[in-house]
Amino acid sequence: MRIKRISTFIMNKSIRMATLLIAVCFISFVLISASPIDPVQSYVGADMTRVGSEQREKIAEHWGLDKSPAEQFINWGSSLIRGDLGTSMIFRRPVIEVIKTRFISSLALMGTAWLLSGVIGFLLGNVAAMKQGTWIDKLIKGYCLTLASTPTFWIGLFLLIVFAVWLGWFPIGLGVPAGVLSQDVTLIEHIKHLILPAITLSLVGVSNVALHTRQKLLEVLSSDYILFARARGEKGFQLFWRHGLRNVALPAITLQFTSFSELFGGAVLAEQVFSYPGLGQITVQAGLRGDVPLLLGIVIFSAIFVFIGNLIADAIYYFVDPRTRGGRAI
Amino acid sequence: MLSIQKCNEKTIRMNNRAVNNDAKSSNTDRKTVDNSTTPLLNVHDLSVSFTQYTRGLNQKELKVITNLNVSINHGEILAIVGSSGSGKSLLAHAILGILPANVIISGNMDYKGVSLIPKIQAELRGKEIALIPQSVNFLDPLMKVGKQVRSSVNNGNATKIQRNIFQRYNLEDKVDHMYPFQLSGGMTRRILVSTAIANEAQLIIADEPTPGLDTGIVNETIRTFRELADKGCGIMLITHDIETALKIADRIAVFYAGTTVEIAPVEDFSGNGNNLRHPYSKALWKALPHNDFRPIMGHQPPPNRLPKGCLFAPRCDKATVECHDILPKASSLRGGMVRCIHAS
Numbered sequence: 001m002r003i004k005r006i007s008t009f010i011m012n013k014s015i016r017m018a019t020l021l022i023a024v025c026f027i028s029f030v031l032i033s034a035s036p037i038d039p040v041q042s043y044v045g046a047d048m049t050r051v052g053s054e055q056r057e058k059i060a061e062h063w064g065l066d067k068s069p070a071e072q073f074i075n076w077g078s079s080l081i082r083g084d085l086g087t088s089m090i091f092r093r094p095v096i097e098v099i100k101t102r103f104i105s106s107l108a109l110m111g112t113a114w115l116l117s118g119v120i121g122f123l124l125g126n127v128a129a130m131k132q133g134t135w136i137d138k139l140i141k142g143y144c145l146t147l148a149s150t151p152t153f154w155i156g157l158f159l160l161i162v163f164a165v166w167l168g169w170f171p172i173g174l175g176v177p178a179g180v181l182s183q184d185v186t187l188i189e190h191i192k193h194l195i196l197p198a199i200t201l202s203l204v205g206v207s208n209v210a211l212h213t214r215q216k217l218l219e220v221l222s223s224d225y226i227l228f229a230r231a232r233g234e235k236g237f238q239l240f241w242r243h244g245l246r247n248v249a250l251p252a253i254t255l256q257f258t259s260f261s262e263l264f265g266g267a268v269l270a271e272q273v274f275s276y277p278g279l280g281q282i283t284v285q286a287g288l289r290g291d292v293p294l295l296l297g298i299v300i301f302s303a304i305f306v307f308i309g310n311l312i313a314d315a316i317y318y319f320v321d322p323r324t325r326g327g328r329a330i
Numbered sequence: 331m332l333s334i335q336k337c338n339e340k341t342i343r344m345n346n347r348a349v350n351n352d353a354k355s356s357n358t359d360r361k362t363v364d365n366s367t368t369p370l371l372n373v374h375d376l377s378v379s380f381t382q383y384t385r386g387l388n389q390k391e392l393k394v395i396t397n398l399n400v401s402i403n404h405g406e407i408l409a410i411v412g413s414s415g416s417g418k419s420l421l422a423h424a425i426l427g428i429l430p431a432n433v434i435i436s437g438n439m440d441y442k443g444v445s446l447i448p449k450i451q452a453e454l455r456g457k458e459i460a461l462i463p464q465s466v467n468f469l470d471p472l473m474k475v476g477k478q479v480r481s482s483v484n485n486g487n488a489t490k491i492q493r494n495i496f497q498r499y500n501l502e503d504k505v506d507h508m509y510p511f512q513l514s515g516g517m518t519r520r521i522l523v524s525t526a527i528a529n530e531a532q533l534i535i536a537d538e539p540t541p542g543l544d545t546g547i548v549n550e551t552i553r554t555f556r557e558l559a560d561k562g563c564g565i566m567l568i569t570h571d572i573e574t575a576l577k578i579a580d581r582i583a584v585f586y587a588g589t590t591v592e593i594a595p596v597e598d599f600s601g602n603g604n605n606l607r608h609p610y611s612k613a614l615w616k617a618l619p620h621n622d623f624r625p626i627m628g629h630q631p632p633p634n635r636l637p638k639g640c641l642f643a644p645r646c647d648k649a650t651v652e653c654h655d656i657l658p659k660a661s662s663l664r665g666g667m668v669r670c671i672h673a674s
Contacts (some may be wrong), residue, residue, distance in 0.1 A: 228468035230428045232482055232525065233456025242481065246472045322472065322509045 009318060017307055024303045025080065025296075029073050032292055039065060042290030043089050076296075085300075086293030090285060095297040098282065103301070106271070106278030108190075110263050112198040117205025118256045124206065125213025126248070130240055132218060141214070144207035152266050156200040156273035163196060170196050173275040197274045201266050205259070213252050220247045250321055257316070260309030264302055368443045369401040370533055370564035371425070376437035378417070378424050378588075391434070394420055394633045395588040396641070398437070399660045399667065402533065402564040407555060409567045409575035409596075411614075412585025413630055418568045419464075421585075422535045425566075426461055427451030441533070457484055460531030464538040466518045469510040475521050476506030482528040495524045516547040523554055534558060535566045540574050552578045572599075572614065581666075584611045587630050587641040590660075593667040607668035610642045640670065648672050 040059050044051050060066055064075055079086070085095035128140040147155075164172040171193055220226060221244065229243050268280035275281065279298065286295040318324050378395040394417045402408045412418050423429045425439060427448050439446040441454060455461075460482075469478055479495065480488040496505060499520040505513075513521065519539065526534050536555070540548045555578055559565050569575055575582055576599055583593045592608035599606065603615035616622040628645040631637060637644055643653040650672070658671045 224463065224465070224467040225470045227423075227428060228461065228463050229470070231423075231426050231455055231461040231463075232529070233452070234481075235452070243470050243473070246470065250472075323511050 009315070013311055013314070017304075017311075020307060021300065021303060024300060025077065026073070028296055028299045029076065032296065033069050033072070037290040037292065039063065039290070039292055042292075080300075085297040088286075088294040088297075089291045090282075090289055090294065095293050098294060099279065099297055099301050102277065102279045102282050105276070106267055106280060108194055109197055109201065109271070109276065109278055110267050112194065113201030113205060113266070114256070114259075114263055116198065116202035117209055118252075120202070121206040121209025122213050122252050124210040125215075125252075126217055126240070126244070128210065128214045129217035129221065130244070132221075137214075140210060144210045147203055147207040148211065150204070152200060152204050152269040153273050155203055156197070156270050159196050159200055160273065173273075174277070193276070197270045197276050200270045200273070201263070204266055205263070208259070208262070209252070209255065212255055213248060216251050217244055217248045220244055223247075250317065253316055254313040257309045257313035261306045264305060369403050369440075370406075370442060371566070372401040372438075372440045373421075373425070374399055374438040374440075376421070376424065376435070376439060378420055378429070379434050381432050381434065390634075392633045393588065393636060395424070396636070397657065397660075398589050400566075400583050400590055400593065402566055404532075404562050404564055405559050406581065407559050407565045407567060407579045409569060409579035409582045410585050410590075411569060411572050411575050411582055414570055415632070416585045416630060417588040417633075418570075418585055419537055422461060422537050422566070422568055425451075425535060426455045426459060428455070456482065456529060456531075458531055459533045459535065460526035460529040462522050462526050462534060462536040462539055464541065466510050466513060468522070469518075471510055474507050474509060475513065476508075479521060479524045479528050482525045484529060488528075491528055492524070495527050499524065515543055516550075519543060519547055519551055523551065527558070531563065533564045533566070535568065537568045538570070539567065540569065540571060548574060572618065584608065584614065586610050587636060588633065589641060589669065590667070591642060591669050595665060598666065605664075607663050607666060607673045608642075608670050609646045609648055609672075642670075 040056050040063075043059065044056070057066075064072060067075070076086075083096070085099075087093065088095050088098050091098050124140050124144070128137045131137045160172060164170045174193060226239070226243055229239055234242065264280070267278060268283050270276070271278045271280035272284050279301075282294065283298050283302075285291070286298060376395060376398040377393060379391045379393040382390050382392050384390045398421065400408065400410070400421075410418055410421065420429065424433075424435060425446070427446070429435070441450070441459070444450060446454075451459075469475065476492055476496070480492045483491050492506070493503075496502075501517065501520060501524075505517065505521075510518070522539070526536075534555075539551055539555075543551070552574065555565050555567065559580075567575065567579060572582075576596060579596050581593060581595055582599065583590045585591075592606065592611045594606060594611065597605075599611075599615055602621070603612045606612045606615060610626075613624075613626045616624050617626055626645060631641065631644070637654065639652070639654040639656050640646070640649070640658050643649040646653065652671060658669045660667050660669050661673075663673055
């Protein structure tokens with residue numbers, strides 16, 4: 001019974017993922033072909049004047065650019081299935097390799113921010129809701145609303161000015177110190193470069209998580225079962241621990257996993273501000289410099305990344321919540 | 331399950347503590363309360379109003395309970411009967427002290443002669459005063475029901491007590507591990523009642539305990555309440571179902587637009603209702619299918635449009651000029667209470 005349920009769940013989700021990916025690939029391909037980027041020109045770059053029109057035609061033919069868009073899509077799609085995402089024009093390396101190395105450095109950044117914002121946001125949200133209407137609540141709410149309406153890049157710049165430029169506590173940008181061989185970079189230096197961008201990302205995340213948690217807990221607190229718990233003499237922290245936390249934890253965890261998309265979007269901006277060599281930064285570069293294979297690769301990768309976040313959230317609800325665990329449809 | 335003697339010992343201890351806490355209370359002279367004469371609960375002139383923001387920052391007071399009087403003795407079942415929207419549930423919440431913050435309460439509530447101020451309410455609820463709520467929504471959806479009942483136990487081995495109660499209500503072992511959404515209507519009812527029994531409460535307030543249940547479960551619930559009352563508990567049964575109230579209650583308080591218009595022994599609800607004191611109770615009695623089945627004209631006034639005088643006057647065929655002017659005082663009449671200047 002249980003195995004059957006798990007396998008149906010996996011089946012359903014796999015089909016969903018496949019259809020999603022096909023749609024994402026198709027739409028991004030159409031968008032890229034409609035864009036004004038000339039692949040040959042962006043490939044050749046500054047050497048354009050030294051390349052004759054004959055040579056350009058040869059390059060186009062080599063890449064199959066003379067074929068119809070449908071054929072191009074099928075060609076690209078079939079190599080995609082074989083795991084070949086092509087070669088990045090900027091880095092002259094396979095796209096998959098570029099994404100892999102960049103993602104690892106982004107992972108440290110996004111992971112830290114994700115954990116920090118989740119834990120702090122959840123705590124703040126709960127405190128605010130339990131103390132609804134008091135000065136603590138007003139303070140937390142005010143802080144969250146202010147931050148929620150502040151752009152990520154602005155916070156990044158602000159932190160950079162205060163802590164890196166004025167106070168000089170942290171390095172200005174980059175992922176490692178400039179002019180040091182990569183094997184000589186210490187862990188401390190890695191962490192030092194990580195702190196400011198991670199704080200920037202967390203600060204924004206905190207407000208979202210806290211406001212959502214606060215709202216959810218207020219909903220829980222106005223429910224009949226809390227009224228009944230109070231009628232049975234429960235109050236304060238005991239009431240929160242027994243009934244509040246229990247009912248607010250699941251939605252909070254779920255929200256945390258579905259926030260992967262915002263995390264990715266935030267990372268693009270934060271990494272740009274701090275010149276942090278992560279996935280977000282090369283996304284911007286790939287877009288600006290017309291690196292079509294890399295851009296498409298990142299699009300597909302980020303789609304999978306966000307999908308996995310949602311998948312985990314769904315799985316938690318499906319297998320942990322007793323109300324759905326009993327065996328209702330997905 | 332619970333001996334009356336134990337109940338009383340606990341009660342006296344509780345009383346002393348309550349009185350010590352509330353030294354300024356005028357009730358200190360009644361420190362040694364005799365349970366046989368002092369009512370378990372006495373509510374006198376209770377009014378409950380909500381403050382509401384109307385337009386802009388204008389506040390308006392919305393009176394939902396007006397000058398309510400009611401009392402319950404040990405071993406007695408008092409039914410509070412009234413149509414929906416008459417403020418019955420709010421009365422229950424007011425006694426327990428779990429009304430929201432924007433509520434203004436006036437009047438006296440005495441529990442065993444001790445004034446029910448918020449601090450004492452907080453001490454008593456879940457210990458001496460228990461609520462049996464209406465529906466499964468009052469159970470935590472993510473907590474196993476066995477655990478929820480166990481958390482109500484104040485004295486002794488929680489697991490053993492909970493298991494004993496469940497056994498008595500024919501709830502199998504596996505019910506302990508069920509979540510509220512898995513329960514049937516009858517099981518829910520028995521579990522909600524179990525929470526009050528696990529409390530070893532003296533005063534049980536049951537808010538609509540029998541809505542939409544089949545006769546079997548209704549009768550079972552009624553039997554349980556009778557047993558509890560026979561052990562010395564006082565039970566306040568809040569319902570809109572006059573039939574159930576008649577089967578179980580010792581006295582019936584008729585509730586209308588936020589106040590009790592009449593309190594009568596259950597025997598008075600008989601024949602053509604001539605023993606009843608208030609025109610509304612009479613009309614209610616006559617509206618029953620097995621009596622005249624004659625509906626009462628008009629509607630119960632909502633809290634924001636209460637009449638100035640007697641609350642029932644606009645619908646009453648005996649109303650005179652005075653009725654529209656002043657709210658009649660509660661007066662004793664033939665072993666009951668009535669709030670009507672024409673009652674005899």
